[in-house]
Amino acid sequence: MPVDQNALAGILELDSDQPGLLKQLVELFIDLTPKYIAKMKTGLAENDAKKIRIEAHTLKSSSASLGAMAIHILCKELQDMGDAGDISQAGEKIALLEREFEVAQVELKTLAGIKT
Numbered sequence: 001m002p003v004d005q006n007a008l009a010g011i012l013e014l015d016s017d018q019p020g021l022l023k024q025l026v027e028l029f030i031d032l033t034p035k036y037i038a039k040m041k042t043g044l045a046e047n048d049a050k051k052i053r054i055e056a057h058t059l060k061s062s063s064a065s066l067g068a069m070a071i072h073i074l075c076k077e078l079q080d081m082g083d084a085g086d087i088s089q090a091g092e093k094i095a096l097l098e099r100e101f102e103v104a105q106v107e108l109k110t111l112a113g114i115k116t
Contacts, residue, residue, distance in 0.1 A: 003107045007067035026112040029066055030105050033059060037098060040078065044090050052090055053082025068104040071097060 005012075014021050036059040043051030060075035074097045081087050109116055 003104060003111065004067035004069045005111075007064065007069065008111070011065065023112040023114060025066065026108045026114060029062055029068075029108065032062070033071075033101050033105075037094065037101070040090070040094050040097075043082075044087060044094065047087070049082045049085045049087045051082075052087055053079050056082060063104075066104075066108060068100070068108070070100040071104055074100060 008022075011022055011025060036055045039055045040052050043049070043055065056075040056078035060072055060079060063069075063071035063075060074093055078090060078093050078097070081090050081093070106116075108114075
């Protein structure tokens with residue numbers, strides 16, 4: 001699922017007043033997302049549903065703000081798993097999350113004018 005540019009509209013509007021805002025937010029997202037994913041993996045290894053829920057919740061919000069809706073949806077599912085205390089399917093979701101992040105970051109870099 002590509003980045004939803006409608007979700008980015010508010011940030012793009014702010015970016016016109018504060019040039020470089022989108023680039024800063026995308027760079028921060030790209031820097032922090034692997035850390036959240038790593039913490040989810042740790043939570044999975046430790047059978048810690050709460051840790052997965054917390055990290056998924058945090059990433060869910062930032063991904064939605066940037067229009068990375070596939071990441072947002074996966075994080076919502078992981079958060080729900082954590083809330084329910086059943087993380088038996090979390091490994092599969094985390095693997096999908098990693099793949100979706102790879103796709104989203106390419107598109108976000110392009111939209112923000114970040115050279116790879």
